[in-house]
Structure formats: C-alpha cells, structure tokens
Amino acid sequence: MTVTVPFEFSGRAGEYFKIWIVNILLTFLTLGIYSAWAKVRTRRYFYGNTFLQDSSFEYLADPVKILKGRLIVFGFFVLYAIATRIAVAAGALFGLFFLLIFPWVFVRALAFNARNSSYRNIRFDFNASYGRAAGVFIGGGILTALTLGLGYPYFVYLRSKFVVGNSGYGSTPFGFSARAANFYGVYLVAFVGIVLAIGLAWVLLAAGAGPEELMTGGWLAVILFYLSLGFLMVYLQTSITNLVWSNAHLGDHRLESTLQTTQMLWIHVSNTVAIVLSFGLLIPWAIIRKVRYRLDNLKLLAAGELDDFIAGEQETVAAAGGEIADFFDFDLGI
Amino acid sequence: MIEIAASFYDGKTSRRQEVRISFHPSGLLRITGLESDLVHSLSEVRISPRIGNTPRSIYLPGDAKCETLDNDAIDAVLEFHGRSRWHRSLHKLESRLGWALAALVITIVGAWGLVQFGVPALAKQVAFALPESVDAALGQDGLKVLDRLVFSPSDLQEDVQDQFLTIFDGMTQELTDARDMRLEFRKSDLVGPNAFALPSGVIVVTDELVLLAEHEKELIAVLAHEIGHVMNRHTLRRLLQNSAAVLVIANITGDVTSLTALSAGMPTLLLETKYSRAFETEADEFAMEYMRAHDIPLEYFARILLRMEEATGHGSSTHNYLASHPATSDRVKMFKGHK
Numbered sequence A: 001m002t003v004t005v006p007f008e009f010s011g012r013a014g015e016y017f018k019i020w021i022v023n024i025l026l027t028f029l030t031l032g033i034y035s036a037w038a039k040v041r042t043r044r045y046f047y048g049n050t051f052l053q054d055s056s057f058e059y060l061a062d063p064v065k066i067l068k069g070r071l072i073v074f075g076f077f078v079l080y081a082i083a084t085r086i087a088v089a090a091g092a093l094f095g096l097f098f099l100l101i102f103p104w105v106f107v108r109a110l111a112f113n114a115r116n117s118s119y120r121n122i123r124f125d126f127n128a129s130y131g132r133a134a135g136v137f138i139g140g141g142i143l144t145a146l147t148l149g150l151g152y153p154y155f156v157y158l159r160s161k162f163v164v165g166n167s168g169y170g171s172t173p174f175g176f177s178a179r180a181a182n183f184y185g186v187y188l189v190a191f192v193g194i195v196l197a198i199g200l201a202w203v204l205l206a207a208g209a210g211p212e213e214l215m216t217g218g219w220l221a222v223i224l225f226y227l228s229l230g231f232l233m234v235y236l237q238t239s240i241t242n243l244v245w246s247n248a249h250l251g252d253h254r255l256e257s258t259l260q261t262t263q264m265l266w267i268h269v270s271n272t273v274a275i276v277l278s279f280g281l282l283i284p285w286a287i288i289r290k291v292r293y294r295l296d297n298l299k300l301l302a303a304g305e306l307d308d309f310i311a312g313e314q315e316t317v318a319a320a321g322g323e324i325a326d327f328f329d330f331d332l333g334i
Numbered sequence B: 001m002i003e004i005a006a007s008f009y010d011g012k013t014s015r016r017q018e019v020r021i022s023f024h025p026s027g028l029l030r031i032t033g034l035e036s037d038l039v040h041s042l043s044e045v046r047i048s049p050r051i052g053n054t055p056r057s058i059y060l061p062g063d064a065k066c067e068t069l070d071n072d073a074i075d076a077v078l079e080f081h082g083r084s085r086w087h088r089s090l091h092k093l094e095s096r097l098g099w100a101l102a103a104l105v106i107t108i109v110g111a112w113g114l115v116q117f118g119v120p121a122l123a124k125q126v127a128f129a130l131p132e133s134v135d136a137a138l139g140q141d142g143l144k145v146l147d148r149l150v151f152s153p154s155d156l157q158e159d160v161q162d163q164f165l166t167i168f169d170g171m172t173q174e175l176t177d178a179r180d181m182r183l184e185f186r187k188s189d190l191v192g193p194n195a196f197a198l199p200s201g202v203i204v205v206t207d208e209l210v211l212l213a214e215h216e217k218e219l220i221a222v223l224a225h226e227i228g229h230v231m232n233r234h235t236l237r238r239l240l241q242n243s244a245a246v247l248v249i250a251n252i253t254g255d256v257t258s259l260t261a262l263s264a265g266m267p268t269l270l271l272e273t274k275y276s277r278a279f280e281t282e283a284d285e286f287a288m289e290y291m292r293a294h295d296i297p298l299e300y301f302a303r304i305l306l307r308m309e310e311a312t313g314h315g316s317s318t319h320n321y322l323a324s325h326p327a328t329s330d331r332v333k334m335f336k337g338h339k
Helices: A013-029 A035-048 A063-086 A088-115 A130-146 A152-165 A180-207 A211-246 A261-277 A283-296 A320-327 B071-080 B085-095 B097-129 B132-138 B142-149 B158-174 B207-212 B216-231 B234-252 B261-293 B299-312 B328-337
Strands: A003-009 A050-052 A055-059 A117-119 A122-126 A167-169 A172-176 A248-250 A253-257 A298-302 B002-009 B017-023 B028-032 B038-041 B056-059 B065-068 B182-187 B195-197 B202-206
Touching (some): A003 A283, A013 A283, A013 B085, A013 B097, A035 A050, A035 A063, A063 A088, A088 A122, A088 A130, A088 A167, A152 A167, A152 A172, A211 A253, A211 A261, A261 A283, A283 A298, B002 B071, B017 B065, B056 B071, B071 B085, B085 B097, B097 B234, B132 B234, B142 B182, B142 B202, B158 B182, B158 B216, B182 B207, B202 B207, B202 B216, B207 B299, B216 B261, B216 B299, B261 B299, B261 B328, B299 B328
Antiparallel strands (some): A003 A050, A003 A298, A050 A055, A055 A117, A122 A167, A167 A172, A172 A248, A253 A298, B002 B065, B017 B028, B028 B038, B056 B065, B195 B202
C-alpha cells in the first residue's frame, strides 16, 4: 500500500532575513572567513526546516573543512588570474587542467554534500569512481559533438542516471527508472518551441514592409524571441527536474516532483523584479519563496514505514571538490 | 529540572522513538521512553547551535542522537550551565530585528566606505608601487585592436601633425618623471571627435577632434587631460579597483549569485562607471593644473568640451548614474568657475 507523504517546509522570510543579514555582516567583518560558517548556518536553516513525516533533515558539514576547501580554491583562482595576466597560454593550460579534474570535482562535490546530509540520523551517500565519472563526461561530450547535439539528451540522461544511481540513503542505494526516450521527449518539445519562436520572429520581421514598421516589428520580434527563449529554458529546467526526481526510488519508495513551468517562470521573474526594486533586501524572501514552491511540489510515495533503513559505512570527504563546484556555480544536474 | 519531548534515533536504523529528556541541575540528563533509560552527563553530549526555530540535535556518545523542537528549554539548560556562549549570542543577534537592522546598517555603511574610499585608495597605493612596465604590458596590443576595429589612418596633413607632435613632445619633456609617451592621429567616423589614452603611454587623437578645435590651445587642454590619465595610471587602477570591488560585492551577495546574475551585475556596473567618473575628474584636475602653470585660460577646455558634446549629440549632459564621464555642464562649470 502506497502512502503519499508530502515534504513540508517551515522556513519564514522574516526569520531568514535576520540570519542572512548577520551572515553577511560577519562575513564582511572577517574579510570572508566567516563565509564558511555562514554557508553551514544557511544550509542548516533550510535542511532543518524541511520535514518529512515530522522528522527534519540535517546538514552536518564542518565549517572548518569548508573554509579549507575555499582557501584552496581561492589560491587556485589567484594563481590562475596571475598566470593569465603573464601569459595567455597559461589560461589554456589551466583550462585543460580544470577539464581533467572536472570528473573528480563532480564526484567529490556530490559525495561531500550527500555524506553531510542526514535524515533521522542516517546519512545520505554518494559513491562513484572518478573513472566512471570521466567516462560519462568524456563519452557524453564526444557523443554530443559527433552527433551535432542530437546525442545531448542522451548525455543528460547518462549524467542523471550516474548521479541518482550512485546515491544512497544509509546502505540503501537509489534506483533510477527513467529511460533515454523520456529525455528525448522533453528536448523535442523544447526544440519544436525554438523552431516556432524563430518562425514567429521571422513572420514579424517580414510583416513590416516600410522602414518604420520594420523597426517596430523588429523590436517586437526580438522581445518575443527572448521571452520565448526564457520560457523554454525554464521549461527545460523544470521538466528535467520533474523527470529526474519522479524516477528516483529508494527501495520500494518513490519520489514525485510536480513543478510547473508557468509557476517557475512567474517565480523567477517576480523574484528578480522584487530583488532589483528592493536593492537586494528581498533576496531572503525570494529564496524562501523558491524553495517553498519546490518542496511543496515534492512528495514521497512511501510503500510502508520509513523505519527500516540501515546506516552504511562511510569515509569522510574533504570539502575542496564541493567548494570548486560552488565557486564555479556548477549545475550538478539535480 | 527541565523536561522536554524529543525524538530518539539510534544512528543504526531510521527508526524514530518518542522519548522524554530530563535535565538535572547537577549536569546529568536522563532519556526515558526507550527499553532502558539512558543517563549521560551534559559534558559528554554535543548540542547543535540554534538556528531560527529549526530542530535542535543532541548528539549522544556513540552514533545516537535526539532531536527536539523545544529550543527555548535547550537554551535555558545551556545558559544555566554557562555553555556555548558564542552560539547563544549569535542566535540573539540573528533573532532580534533591532540587531539585524543594525547589522544591515553597518554592512551598508561598511561596504559603502570600503568601495568608496578603501578600494580606490588601496588600488592607488598598489598601482604606484608597481613598475611602469606593468602599464605598458597591459596595453601592448590595445592600439592594434583599435586600429582593426574602429580606426583608419589619419588624413591630416603632415605639417598639422608635426605641429602637434612638437607641442606634445614639449609637454611630455617638461613633466619631470615623464614616461615614454607617443601621440598618434587616427580617423574614425564611428568614434567622432575624441581623444584616448592607452596605458602604454600612447595617446590617440582623432582627425575629427583636430578639425573641431578652433584654437591650438583647445587641443593642448585635451592633450593635458589625456596625459593626466597616463600619469595617474588610470587603466591599471581601474583594473585593480574593479576586480577588488567585484570581490567585495561577491562577498556580500555570495548567497545569491546563482539566484540571478542581474542582482550581482547591477551594482558592479554602477561602481565601474562611478570609478570611471572619478578618474575623469582627476584627469581634468591634471589638465587644469597644467593650463594654469602655462597661463592658458581654462576657458579653452570648457569650449572644446561643449563643442564635442554638440558634435556627438550624446554628451553626458545630465548627471546620469550610468554615465562614464561627469556631466559636461559640471566639467565646464569647473573650468569656467576657476580663473
């Protein structure tokens, strides 16, 4: 018998605003050192306010480890900045180096995050070899290039499968049941959308015959084109998120994500407007709002009680990989 | 004695057991509700810091932990035993609106002060501490790129060019620590009447500007302004200032860079143009000083500025926050106001 268990989020904008502003102040006063503690407090706030069957999630990372990771990344960044000023070739060398360590960064970031997240005192896990990660990224990259992009949805499928399939909760691994065809379906819709958008822009451009109509028609075409492009980007993001989450299962339990493109687009647009008009003061409100919407649309379809998961054996992970990922603001595809 | 409700997790399975924890003044805590009671001393358990009203974790020796929503009771226990003072004051800071607003004001004033005074002053120190070869290296290919993109060779007659080259040499030679500077003429419909200083010491004057000038002294004023840019090492300082300012802003908006690039990009853009205006003013002052020293009426600079604005049609006539130059009317006032 399946029971639908909703994720509940109890974060409040007013409360988070105060935590946020104190984080900024202390980070500022300590010249950035406090940022590691700020990150942990922020994560703890959001994890701690996320409940599933009356138990909350917990973020357990050690700020000192995060600080070390950040210092390493910062050191690399300074080296990179100096090196590229001296010789342009150094930039390419760094780029190559970064490309080579990318699979490592990816695996380490996911592992650090998962092993420092717990629910009911059982930690999540991520375990994958760097070789397999390199295989996914290099193989997927080559495939995408060789097929002139036709293989890209397959690459996204491989990456999602890699991420979900190598994750676990305690000693129970996650399973991933989506098929490549599902990903192709999403990208096909987006592709048709782009073709329609280009066609519409074309018609609008052609419709304006005289020079003045061409100007207004041109502007209209450009604006419409970018609007539809924005819409399609949000559509892709939303649909892939839904697809990945809804096909992740843990034992006999399943997840279900029901985000809607129009809602997500509205949240993105109104958040941006609110942030700009409030000179950034509404940032905490915007974040809370986004997280709340995402969690309101996430459910666990539980096949029975959640009492029987068993803890797994884990090694600890250094934070450097995660901090590199953070620094470059990677989308880890989940 | 304080007693609270909590959930107990043994750390081996995900089973939840409802328990009660009683804290004794002696520093012992007793957990009841399990098959057998657990007794620990407060010194052997770790309690997570309070963050908002999120559940508190009490990590017991071994892998087990308790989770409770009764934050106030836990705080009372910690206060009674004088533990985790730092975290308790942090929470006080985070939970009072007054403190939060004070933090907001301090952050804004601090960031403003740093960006307004700290960063420019530091950049100036660093720039003048670096050898001049750094400037030269920065702008090595600058002219080549501009030649390809916007400039074509000058149509000016050679004797006109020579006239100004002689004047320019005279100007640079008398500046005591003058660097290698060179004057170049270029034609450009796109740029119109204008002059540029490259960090390498090359100063470019467009044909259009030479034709626009009604008096030799007007061009001397413009040249003095451009020499001011080079002497004050504005390109290097701009580079240093902008990268430092980006770091400051990234530090402050660190949480949001992924939320929207716009909210981080806007202040950076505003700052860049603000710094740029400060440099223009500094170069104006340099020109003013030079003109005074050579008994050139300041009028001349004001006149050519006005004519440049008229010619390009889009001079910064209003004080726009997005403008890279100060408003022409302000600059003209500055030159006309002084004698």
